[in-house]
Amino acid sequence: MPPAVQVQQLSKRYSSAFSKQAVQALDGVDLQVEPGEIFGLLGPNGAGKTTLVKILLSIVQATGGRAALFGVPVDKPHARKRIGYLPENHQFPDFFTAEQMLDVYGRMAGVSAEDRKRRIPPLLETVRxxxxxxxxxxxxxxxxxxxxxxxxxxLNDADLILLDEPTDGVDPVGRREIRDVLVDLRDTGKTIFLNSHLLSEVEQVCTRVAILNQGRLAREGSIAELTAADLYYEVLSTPIPETLLATLSDKIQPRNGTPAQETVLRRYQLKANDRQTLNALLDRLRSENILLESVHPVRQSLEDYFIDVVTESV
Amino acid sequence: MQLAAIVLLTFRELWAKKIVIGLLIISTLIWVMLTFALNLDIVEGSLAGVRLFGQDATPGETQVNEDTGEVTRELFSLERIVIEIERFVAAVAYWAGILLALFATATLLPSLLAKGRVDLLLSKPISRAGLLGGHLFGVLLTMVALALYLFGMVWLVMSLKTGIWAFHFFWGMLVVVAMFFVMYSVVTLIGVTTRSAPLALIVTYGLIIASLIFTGKDQLVPQINPPWRQVFLGFYHVLPNFGEVTMVVLKLTGNEAVTSWYPFFSSILFGAVLFAAAFFFFNRRDF
Known part of the structure; x- marks a missing residue:
C-alpha cells in the first residue's frame, strides 16, 4: 500500500511580481506518513506547516520537489478523493444551516445522496x-x-484526514471530545495528519511527529524516540565536590531550589544520551566516594523538546 | 455531481443575498404594470387608443395639411405598439438590468475565494477549472432564468393583450444575457486576481461608460489627430462595445435587420479572452 502522504524534496518560494522580496517557505522537505498513523506536524509560526498542508491539497503549488497522497500526485483532482480537510480559520457560507452545509459540501466531495442522508445525523451527533x-x-x-x-x-469517510488546528477556539470539554474522536478514527484505521500548536494535545494523540523550522525538517520520529533522545536523570547523593562539578559541568548540574530532604544529601541533574554514558558517569561519582541515594530518569516533555529543537536551529 | 453542487452553492448565495428576489420583484413590477396599467383599445383587430394609468397615451404621428392647415394624427399600428413596448423593456433590461445584475453579482466570486472558504472548496476532488466553470455556469443559469422570467412574462402579457406573438423579442433577450456575461468576464478576471469586488465594479462600469464614447466613433475619428486616432480605434476594437450593442438589441427586438454585428461579436471575443485569462490565473495562483 502506498504511503498516505509522501513528500520528496518539497520546496515553496513565495514571490510577487510587485516586490523583490521572496520568502522560502519550504526548503527541500522529505516526509512520509504511513496509513493508520496519527501524524503531528509541529513548528513555530512561519515554519511552513500550513504551506505544506496546502501543497498536499493543491491549494498552494510547490516550486520544487514532489508530493503525493496514496501514491497519486497532488496536482490530480482525484488525489483528494480520499481526503478530509479542516483548514485553520475556515469559513462556511453563513446562510446555510449546519445540515444544509454538510449536504452541499458532501456533494462536492462526491458523497452520494444516500450516503449523505445516512452519515450526516450520526456525524452531527459525534461533534455534539x-x-x-x-x-x-x-x-x-x-x-x-x-x-x-x-x-x-x-463526511466523505476519508482515509486521510488533514486537520489544521482542529481545537482552536474550542473549550476544554470540546477539545477532549475532539481528541477522543481522533483516537476513535485512529482505531478504525484512518490516517490523521494533525497540524497543531498545542503540543500537549499532539503528545496525547499522535504516534509520530515532525518538527518544521524555517522551512526545513528539523526532527522526525515517534514521540517516545524524540523525547528520549536527550535523557536526563535526577540523582540524589552526597555532595559532589565543586572541582568535580566543574570538570563534568556539561553532564552534571546541581538542581537549584530543590534542596534534599536531608542536609547531607543534594540533588543533581545528569545528562546521558544512553545507558552506557549514564553508568560511566555513576561509576565516576562512586570512584570519588560519592554515595548515591536514588537515580530517576526524567523524560522531557514534547514542549521542552520542541523548544530545544527550535532554539537550537535558530 | 460536484459541478451541480457548485452551481447550487452559487444559486443559494444569490438567493441568500436577496439578489434573485430583488431582480424578480423588479421584473414582476414591469409585467404587472403592463398588465394592469396599460390598456389597449382594440377595435376589429386595430388599435383605437392606448391608456396608461387611465390617461390617454395614444401614440401616433401628427401630420399638418399645408393647404388647409388641418392637423391629423395617424395612429401607430398595433404591431408597432407591441414592438415599441417590447423594445422599451429590452432597453431597460439591457441597461438597468445588466448594471443592477453586475452590482449584485460582483461580490460572489471574491466571497467564494475568501480565505478559509476557498481552501475548503479546493480540497474537494474538483479541478480548479471545474470550480470556476461551475460558478460561472451557476451565475449564467440564474441570469438566464431571470431574463426568461422578465422577457417571457412581458411577451406573454403583450401577446395575450394584442394577439400578436412577437417571438423575435427573445433574440433581444439572448443578446442581453450574452452582454451581461461579457461584462461579467471583467468581474471574473479581477475577482480571480485581486479578490476585490469594488475594484471589479469600478473597472466594469468604467468600461461601460467608455463604450458610450465609442458610439460616436464615426463623428469623433475624423477629428482626432493621427497618432491618437489609432489609439482610439485600437481601444474601439479591443474593448467591449456595450453602448453600440444597444442598437443590436433594439433591432433584434423590433424584428429589423441588424446593420452591423461587429460591436456584438468583438465584445464576445473580448469576453472570451478575459474568461480564458481568468481560468489561466485561477489555475496558477496560490490561495
Whole structure:
C-alpha cells in the first residue's frame, strides 16, 4: 500500500511580481506518513506547516520537489478523493444551516445522496451539534464552527484526514471530545495528519511527529524516540565536590531550589544520551566516594523538546 | 455531481443575498404594470387608443395639411405598439438590468475565494477549472432564468393583450444575457486576481461608460489627430462595445435587420479572452 502522504524534496518560494522580496517557505522537505498513523506536524509560526498542508491539497503549488497522497500526485483532482480537510480559520457560507452545509459540501466531495442522508445525523451527533442542525451557521460560535468543520472533514469517510488546528477556539470539554474522536478514527484505521500548536494535545494523540523550522525538517520520529533522545536523570547523593562539578559541568548540574530532604544529601541533574554514558558517569561519582541515594530518569516533555529543537536551529 | 453542487452553492448565495428576489420583484413590477396599467383599445383587430394609468397615451404621428392647415394624427399600428413596448423593456433590461445584475453579482466570486472558504472548496476532488466553470455556469443559469422570467412574462402579457406573438423579442433577450456575461468576464478576471469586488465594479462600469464614447466613433475619428486616432480605434476594437450593442438589441427586438454585428461579436471575443485569462490565473495562483 502506498504511503498516505509522501513528500520528496518539497520546496515553496513565495514571490510577487510587485516586490523583490521572496520568502522560502519550504526548503527541500522529505516526509512520509504511513496509513493508520496519527501524524503531528509541529513548528513555530512561519515554519511552513500550513504551506505544506496546502501543497498536499493543491491549494498552494510547490516550486520544487514532489508530493503525493496514496501514491497519486497532488496536482490530480482525484488525489483528494480520499481526503478530509479542516483548514485553520475556515469559513462556511453563513446562510446555510449546519445540515444544509454538510449536504452541499458532501456533494462536492462526491458523497452520494444516500450516503449523505445516512452519515450526516450520526456525524452531527459525534461533534455534539445535533440540536443545532437546523440553525443558520451565522449564529454559531467559533467552537461550534470548529466542530462543524470536523464533521465536514469526516463526511466523505476519508482515509486521510488533514486537520489544521482542529481545537482552536474550542473549550476544554470540546477539545477532549475532539481528541477522543481522533483516537476513535485512529482505531478504525484512518490516517490523521494533525497540524497543531498545542503540543500537549499532539503528545496525547499522535504516534509520530515532525518538527518544521524555517522551512526545513528539523526532527522526525515517534514521540517516545524524540523525547528520549536527550535523557536526563535526577540523582540524589552526597555532595559532589565543586572541582568535580566543574570538570563534568556539561553532564552534571546541581538542581537549584530543590534542596534534599536531608542536609547531607543534594540533588543533581545528569545528562546521558544512553545507558552506557549514564553508568560511566555513576561509576565516576562512586570512584570519588560519592554515595548515591536514588537515580530517576526524567523524560522531557514534547514542549521542552520542541523548544530545544527550535532554539537550537535558530 | 460536484459541478451541480457548485452551481447550487452559487444559486443559494444569490438567493441568500436577496439578489434573485430583488431582480424578480423588479421584473414582476414591469409585467404587472403592463398588465394592469396599460390598456389597449382594440377595435376589429386595430388599435383605437392606448391608456396608461387611465390617461390617454395614444401614440401616433401628427401630420399638418399645408393647404388647409388641418392637423391629423395617424395612429401607430398595433404591431408597432407591441414592438415599441417590447423594445422599451429590452432597453431597460439591457441597461438597468445588466448594471443592477453586475452590482449584485460582483461580490460572489471574491466571497467564494475568501480565505478559509476557498481552501475548503479546493480540497474537494474538483479541478480548479471545474470550480470556476461551475460558478460561472451557476451565475449564467440564474441570469438566464431571470431574463426568461422578465422577457417571457412581458411577451406573454403583450401577446395575450394584442394577439400578436412577437417571438423575435427573445433574440433581444439572448443578446442581453450574452452582454451581461461579457461584462461579467471583467468581474471574473479581477475577482480571480485581486479578490476585490469594488475594484471589479469600478473597472466594469468604467468600461461601460467608455463604450458610450465609442458610439460616436464615426463623428469623433475624423477629428482626432493621427497618432491618437489609432489609439482610439485600437481601444474601439479591443474593448467591449456595450453602448453600440444597444442598437443590436433594439433591432433584434423590433424584428429589423441588424446593420452591423461587429460591436456584438468583438465584445464576445473580448469576453472570451478575459474568461480564458481568468481560468489561466485561477489555475496558477496560490490561495
Amino acid at each position: 451539534m445535533t440540536q443545532w442542525r437546523e440553525t443558520k451557521i451565522k449564529k454559531f460560535s467559533k467552537g461550534m464552527m470548529q466542530r462543524l468543520g470536523l464533521a465536514q472533514a469526516l
